[in-house]
Amino acid sequence: MKTTNKHPHQWQTELSDLIRGASGGFLFGVPLLYTMEVWWIGSSAQMIRLLMALVLTFAIVFMLNRTAGFRQTNDIYAIDAAIDSVEAMAIGLVCAGLMLMLIQEITLQTPLNEAIGKVIYVSTPFTLGVALANQFLSGQEDEAPNNDDPNQPTFNATFSDIGSTLIGAIIIAFNIAPTDEIPMIAAAASGLWLLAVMVASLLVSYAIVFAAGFTNQQKRQQQQGLFQNPYSETLISYVFSVLAACMMLVFFDKLRWQDPWHLWLSYSIILGLPATIGGAAGRLAI
Template sequence: MSENCIMEIAKNRKKKIWKSEINDIIRGSCGGFLFGIPLLYTMEVWWIGSRAKPPMVLLAVALMFVVVFLLNRTEGFKKHRRNCPPYQSITDTVEAMAIGVSCSAFVLILLQEITPTTPLKEALGKTVFESVPFTLGVALANHFLGDSRNPDAQAQTNSKNNQNSQELSATLADIGATLIGATVIAFNIAPTDEVPMLAAAVSPPWVLIILASSLVISYGIVFEAGFSNQQKRRQQKGIFQRPLSETVMSYLVSLLAATFMLWFFQQLTFNDPWTIWLEHTVLLGLPATIGGAAGRLAV
């Protein structure tokens, strides 16, 4: 075999490794958002994290490491075979914790709970305590949500897609699933004081950033993370059944559900300015959109 062929094989193998690694990170991050987003809208956790002393923060990190390590020994968020060597589980655990901490820090910054003026000790405590459900979500992503990116699953999906229902029925099913998922996640958040508190701290440009982040996370969960039925999502027939149009449509449905819940719990009234409606709805729309994405995965 020539030297060029060997180099080409090595290059392709390296590309596959990087592609698999990136897919694992995306899937783990999306699993973290699905499991961890409700707790990020809990002010008690913000306060506990901001007041936590360094020994308590270290204890939280240690306990999180042990739990995630045990989860990685059974399944984990990567496509490793079970009973992999302990050192592999350790590296996967560190990576899962890094993803969880990064995701929780990102959302805390997005919600303005961490700003450039936040003391380092307070920011670290909030991030560590909020990262616990995120990291568990990362570790459990592959176990509970599965991975559809394999040839056999794709072949099964393609055969089933020959029996797709009519476009209108598929679209109505998606809307219903989005409403159910959005309600399940956001219903416990809507009546609390967290949304008004967060809305008071955001500026109009920041609202646009939250909106864009909601769309990106929703798209990633449904179309990029490799969860179960993902190939089916791409091939299902419907009025809005293209990835971008479906993401936008589902986001609008999630915003509608968020608006109704805020009005239902009297967090918004018809006497409030439209800017208040917009800020509150977009802030609750983030968890509602993540719930809607999870609902669509179940269709």
């Protein structure tokens, strides 16, 4: 059972659990976020369907939490699983709501019932990602590399990072690139909104790789390479993810050479969000 008076270490553990859960939510939930059919279904769904969606999501997450959820704990009592399921759903709903606001599918002009419907429908994969975060993405740390060796192949480590970033970016963003959602979102995005998308992409990428406590986090923090500290790696990987997004848009003829530069920039940044999350997942795998 959780208490209200927590030791600082408990608060740190709680924060780590929340970051891990949110990171898992982003990994699983972002592809569905870029699906206009889900926006439309959510905005027109009746309350009974929304309640059924919440109940079904809770049931699935509860079963997952009975085995292993997003917390690093062995407590699997029904009451603990129920509490963690409610918290997982809350994390999923908050993450989905924030992302819908970021891509301006929810604004101050959006009717409340439409906003609630969109958040509930989009939050389902986010919530499942929260519940699966510890079960599938956590694990024993591999032995950290020895950084004292001056002959460590830093170029190999750098190219490995770039390659895994590009592979992960393509896996996540390739199915999104040919859709009409990217132009729709970009059409409503101002310069400040694009900056917000860039900042969110960097923060989520950093959290997934370096703050969530997933497999190989310690190894990644000590790995050799030209850009191998958490901040520079996050920045360089973001640049390559955006470039990969741009190339995918060209591949699917969503961008043409005669298009103005601001169109190239806005489309690439918008698709760069899921591409960056995919790139972070790719770097976790190496």
